[in-house]
Amino acid sequence: MSTLESRASNAGLGWLEWLKLGVLLLLDQLNPGSGSVLSDMVQPPGGSGALQQRAERPDMDTTPGESSTQTSPDHHPKNSDAASVAKIKSLLQAKDDTQRFVGLALLKSVLDNTPELRHDAATIQDLWASVSPRFLDRLIKTGSGQAPGKNVKEMLDLAVSVLHIFAALVPEPLRAEDKFTDRIPGLARAVLYSSESTTDLLLKLLHSLVSTPEGAKAFVEAGDMSSLAEIAPTHAAVLDILLFAWLNAMASVVERHVLVNQVTDTMQSLVASFTGTDGVTLLEFIGSFLRQANPA
Structure with a gap:
């Protein structure tokens, strides 16, 4: 007691x-x-x-554009999108951290600019499965440190953005899994080091997770x-x-x-x-x- x-x-x-x-x-x-x-x-x-x-x-407004509750179209990504997805998955699954970082940056850009891909539930879940939670942790931890430099803060910005996007797109059962919830302690500490725009995303992400x-x-x-x-x-x-x-x-x-x-x-x-x-x-x-x- x-x-x-x-x-x-x-x-x-x-x-x-x-x-x-x-x-x-x-x-x-x-x-x-x-x-x-x-x-x-x-x-x-x-x-x-x-x-x-x-x-x-x-529910808070955690979507990156469209609501995650919208009905998914009955089509698969176009050939160009499929090639992009395959390239991103290859980078995300690489052992080299630089390639993983590039993969995350490409992933964020593609999801931000391809509405039809955001509506493809199977592809979204496939991409999320390719993201390393330990790599996200390292980005959050490094971005929350005292080391100076723009690149350090970009690590935190990218990790938060990717988590925020997927939290809005995946079904609730996936959002309740350890791959999301285990990031909560690091995210809570990161608010003291994030930019204003990233802090806003981070708080929306935490609200969605809890x-x-x-x-x-x-x-x-x-x-x-x-x-x-x-x-x-x-x-x-x-x-x-x-x-x-x-x-x-x-x-x-x-x-x-x-x-x-x-x-x-x-x-x-x-x-x-x-x-x-x-x-x-x-x-x-x-x-x-x-x-x-x-x-x-």
């Missing part, structure tokens, strides 16, 4: 009540006069805030989300991601103390990040989470 759960048990409180108490104490650090505001928000009125409404919509129970579980088990909390005041999507991940994790097979610890630690990081602001956005997020975590 975690220290948090032990204290809650000794005080005769359930874990959710203990969490609420901890949140209230954290809010005092941010805005001592905000108690009445939080009280109004935690009440379960008939209406709901904008953040809650966003959280109740499971929309599955497997993704939410991987997100919670990743632990430290202080990097996301750090950018939350300037990126509202972070709070949507946290809300969606935690609520989904509560309904999936996640050890309770792991979820409680992440929520508590992340709340502390959020309070630190929002210090100096009016705190309204954070209060709305906390109120929405508490209402939905304990709807009764």
